Amino acid sequence: MSSTTMSTFSFASMAAQLNEEQGISFQDKAETWHNAEDVKAVVEALNSKPTVHFLNLDGNTLGVEAAQAISEALKSHPEFRKALWKNLFTGRLKSEIPLALKHLGAGLIAAGAKLTVLDLSDNALGPNGMTGLEEFLRSPVCFSLQELYLNNCGLGPEGGRMLSEALIDLHKNAKVAGTPLQLRIFVAGRNRLENAGAKAISKTFKVLQTLEEITMPQNSIYHVGVAALASSFKKNPHLRVLNMNDNTLNVRGAAKIAEVFEHTPLLREIDFGDCLLKTDGAYHFAEALEQNHEHLEVLDLGFNEINYDGGLALVTAVQNKPKLRIFNLDGNCFGQAGSAQIVEQMAKAKNSAALQSMDEFVSEEEGEESGAENDGDDNETPENSEDEYNDYLDEEDQEDDGEYDPNDTTEEVDEDDEEDYANENIAEETAYVTSNAFSTKLFNETVNSNKTSNTSDINKNGNKTVVNVSCTPAEFCLSQTPCTLQQFDSLEATNKLQALQNIINQFSDDNHLLLLIFTTLKCAHLSQTSQAALELAVSLYQATFDYAIKTDQESRVLDYYLKQLGLLRSEEHFKSDYNVKSCRYALREAIKSETFANDNIKNTFKIFLDQLDV
Structure with missing residues (x-):
């Protein structure tokens, strides 16, 4: 090897090494950190390493004093990129969580870090915990944020509103600073956002317009909230992953989501399983997907009370999707004979291997008895839901500047106290x-x-x-x-x-x-x-x-x-x-x-x- 080649190789190796992520992980140590002494190992690791791109504290429990100690150590790491802090507050008091978060955020703000990933999933944040994030989420630290994970955080409608306002302010602050926010991934499943929280989050999506993945399963969102979100999905043409599993669309929500597909041609994964689409909803999806989305890889529409006709329409719609590798229709109302016919029809397609096994199905007769047909589709919606839906459609016709009005309580849901709520239980149609x-x-x-x-x-x-x-x-x-x-x-x-x-x-x-x-x-x-x-x-x-x-x-x-x-x-x-x-x-x-x-x-x-x- 010549000296020139040797020199080139050495510099290339050094450059590659410099670009490699370096960090600290205490993942799944099951440590309980109350104070500075308890967290001494983390602090020493931060102080001893000259370069720390990430800190993974997943699977431990962090107290206020311990968080303050870590914060001090983070101040010397402006190169910090990824805060991997999921499942970090098990057993902590509600009063501890926001204070701990404020300390961690203050350390990164003082360091002048440029965060790209923030993962706080599986923490019982709620609106109370959001108070510990508000200043941090609006700060220059998050101007570079690309991935935000808040899965299973119990935000509720109010927490969703607080998050929406913070992200809209972050977008505005970053734009003024000349470093536009480029958030790509937003994950907020299992947060009980409901319609009010969904409507608030939709304001954020309309402002961002850079999202490539939106994952919001199991949030008790119904067609009013779905309609609001659908209008915001259209503003994000680079979407590749859209997951709203286990919310309740009904036919009206399905129609609104079907309109989204025309505006999001890059979609790779679509998951609306367990969303009560019903047969007419399946027709909407099939019609919208049939002519486009040749790069589609995953389509999950299982457990949606779709009968055989709707299933067959979907099979026809996906036969021109050469990259399709997962196509789930399990748990629908096809009956045994209908399921066999769908399998037979799918077998004729070049992507036949994509169809997942259909081990669970309901007969079409059972589906009709339980309301699988669309005649009774919306007879069981909440009081005033029809008016709210029409009000939303009227609002959608007007110019939307993307600013969220905190005084808008159209979608707010009255909270019952525990005793009243126990006497008036609520269960989802699905x-x-x-x-x-x-x-x-x-x-x-x-x-x-x-x-x-x-x-x-x-x-x-x-x-x-x-x-x-x-x-x-x-x-x-x-x-x-x-x-x-x-x-x-x-x-x-x-x-x-x-x-x-x-x-x-x-x-x-x-x-x-x-x-x-x-x-x-x-x-x-x-x-x-x-x-x-x-x-x-x-x-x-x-x-x-x-x-x-x-x-x-x-x-x-x-x-x-x-x-x-x-x-x-x-x-x-x-x-x-x-x-x-x-x-x-x-x-x-x-x-x-x-x-x-x-x-x-x-x-x-x-x-x-x-x-x-x-």
Whole structure:
């Protein structure tokens, strides 16, 4: 090798080395940092390394004094780029989180850092935590921000409004400074933003116009909020990923999203699974996607109550997408024969391998009975929802300058206190659906054999309960209504938990899971009046999530409990047969256990339960 080549090689190697990211990671150490002494290892690492591009503190718990110590060490790192601080405040008081965040932000502001990635996912921020971020998000540190991750932070509508205002101010400040904000990725799933928060965030998207990925699943957003977001998606023509899984579009929301596709030709991944699109919504999507989006790689429209005709339209629409690798239609109302025909039709396409297996489906007749057809599509929307939707359409026709008006409360949702909310539970139209409800021979025989021994009574809340002199474990598990304390006390078993589990274990798949869930609720229903019922409910909550994790259904079960306990707002109102306040009480006790489920499930429950105390 000549000296010239040697010299070139050395300089190239040095340049590559300089461009490599260098940083510090304490990820998943499960450390508890209260003060400067506790966090000494982090501070020493920051002080000893001349170059620190990232600091990963994921999976630990940080207190105020410890955050202040880290802040001081960060001040000497203007080269800092990535704040990887997800799952960082487990077990911390609400008063601690904003103060800790202010310290961390102050350190980066003093350093003059230029942040590109901020990840605060899986932290119970809420509006209270947002107060610790407001100054930081408006500062020059974030002028260079490209990726923002706030997944599972419990922001709520108010937190969404605060975030929107901070980002709009950040955009304005960065533009004035001559360094326009180029935010590419926005992730804010599982935040209960609702329509009001969605409308606020849409203002931000209209201003930014640089987004390439928007991920906002499970936010209890309905067609009013979806319409607002759709108008803002159109302003971001570089979108490559759009994920609104497990919100509720209905046909009107689907029509608005379908209009977006014309303005976003670069889309690679589209996820509107579990959004109640229904058949007409599928038609809207199929028509909008058929002629364009040849680079589409992922299309997820599972669990949307789409019948065979809508499914066939979608299959036709994707056959000219050569890069399609995932096409999910599972859980729709095709029926067995319809599913077979869709598979057969898709097999004729060059991208046939993209179609995912359809293990769960509902017959078209069942879909019609449950409202899968569009005749009753919007009969169950909230009061004034139609007026709000029309008001929004009127607003959309006017010129929008992108400025968010904090006094605009059109979409604000009144908050009920916990007791009122318990009496008026809310469940989403897309709530937990089973492919085969209780239909086994054992179940039918047991219920039929018990009909003659049960009598009906009305309790003080006006709910029907099953009353008899004694109660077997089978009767307790298989009854479809709450049981009385008298029945619980009369359970004919020395070990009640084992006796109930013996009954539950005779069922499999969805039947087994449903029995676990509702037997838990029956015990939790009595938990404030019976210590024995409380202990049983805690054990059964644990058993339910053990089974959910074992069968990869934790998200499904978590969402269902959130809806059953009125912790997740939605459109369809229903009156629960269970004492929801008592069920929440038992859940609070259950998640105190170190062995309960996993941190993600515990933290999610804590976020929603904590919202009741705000």
